[in-house]
Amino acid sequence: MKEKRFELMKQYILDHSHVSLKELEEEFNVSMNTIRRDVNKILKDSRFEKVYGGVSVKEGTLVDFEYRNIENKEDKKAIAQKAASYIEAEDLIYIDSGTTTKYILDYVDENIPLTIITNSLDVVLKAEKLRKANIFLIGHIFKKPTRSFVGLENDELSVKYNITKAFMAATAVSINSGLMNSDIMEYEIKRQVIDKAGKIFLLADETKFDHSTLLTYADLSDVDLLITNKKFTDPYSSYFAEHNIDVLHSI
Structure with a gap:
């Protein structure tokens, strides 16, 4: 034991x-x-x-991402598949780096015309199969542990890009602390996306809730649609109703 x-x-x-x-x-x-x-x-x-x-x-522990990528893999794929159903032709989407968001493009029609903005190496590699997609990679510093690019020029995202839908990941989620991550450079990208995007989708499996990490990049109330495998009771159910947050279960 x-x-x-x-x-x-x-x-x-x-x-x-x-x-x-x-x-x-x-x-x-x-x-x-x-x-x-x-x-x-x-x-x-x-x-x-x-x-x-x-x-x-x-910092620099590659095993961290590799382990998280394997853990709850089927749950993460199911969540990503639900998220992909909200992508429409001509959307300008942001796909966050993460072990769930990386699967979204596996479920997108390869002939759909859209624009993808991301800081995820995995998302860029998967986007290759999309014949009519415009792809913008942001960040000029590569972080091996998370297979993501970080580092922006001032308000680069806010100034340069329009985003109709943002598909976000989080290291931890709670009512009091909101959407969290532990890296200051990723925090800046996430914060700018939240400020810019027309609609916020949060992809979070049940292991992410009611934990804390270093930085809050958005309030939970900023989320328009939460896609998860977690079943909620109060106080979450009441909070979602009060703040008009839709919840879609992947199972």
Whole structure:
């Protein structure tokens, strides 16, 4: 049981990039002393590092993205397929980097005319099959851990591009903290997209909810449509109704 919890804890940290000790205590329902002992053991793995109040995946740890790409793969594909159904001819879409958003173009008609803006290497590679798509890659610094490009010139997105629909990812989601990620350079891209896009689609599987990470790039109320495999009760159900957020379940 201890070894299983230990492995699950490592996988949880890899999936969320940064977690607090308090979050681990609540997630695994064990004492803080037990969490501290497990974390001390986890820190012997070179992929992890201790930060104030918690533990993070080290910058440059490619395993992080590779693991997240495999975890819940079928759930992520189902969510992406639902999202793809909202893409229409002549749309100007932004597809965020992420282990769910990367699958969207697998379900898009290869003859549909549209414009794709992205900072994701995987999205660009998949866009090759689309015969009538215009593709704009943003960001001039490549991050191997997330297979994404970061780094914008001032308000580059806000000034240069129109976006009718944005398909967004998040490392963590909650009512209080909104849509979160842990990288300041990706944060800037996401923030500008939220400000620019006509309609915001959030793709988030059930593992992303009620966790915290370093940066909030948007309020949950900014979302127009949430596509997820999570079943909600209050306070989420009431929040969605109050803020006119549609929820589409992938299962």
